[in-house]
Amino acid sequence: MSIDYPQKHHDPQVIMGRLGCELPGAMAGSAHLHKEAGAAGTLPAKFKELMALGVAVVIRCDNCIAYHVHDALKAGATCPEIVETLGVAMMMGGGPATIYACEAFEALEQFEKSNQAQ
Template sequence: MSTNFPEKYHDLQVLLGKLSKEASGAVSGFAHLHKEAMAAGTLATKFKELMALGIAVAIRCDDCIAYHVHDALKAGASHAEVIETLGVAMMMGGGPAAMYACEAFEALQQFENKNSSP
């Protein structure tokens, strides 16, 4: 059964909102770290999101894949840039990463289809 990554992204947003009410310090601390780490600097946010996606594939984190495919596209990454990122992730993570690269490819297709729908 395939994962609906746009739905997963939405569900995680809702859950993080709920978790932030119970663990506000930890969640706000992580949110601040995320904001600062992904802010444009010497590297554009798009490249930082692509790096995060590559790491997500290499460490095999489905939820991270949902976030970073979404956020890489939002930051302006192209289809080709995401695909090249998946290739590097597979090289770094071997066979297991190749399987998660398939998951990220599916997420890419779903988010692109969702963004092209009226």
């Protein structure tokens, strides 16, 4: 597997900024939804990021995996918590999710090595 996950986290941010100039209402709405849905409430933000990561693995979204591994670490998730989340995603998504859990594990290793989620 040869995806540069820190770069995969960075690049869409740049493109979303440009798209926001062309489509300000929809992009602002999307950003607001992301902010509000991910904010700590009854569930801590860390748990929400772990849930989002599980969904990202099951739906097989590389960019989503990059974002939510990064953001889970930033929200205080530990490596064992992320790995356990991958196990639940594998249970729910079967074989394809197992392959993407490997991608997420690689992303975790890359973000940990680069300290970009701190």
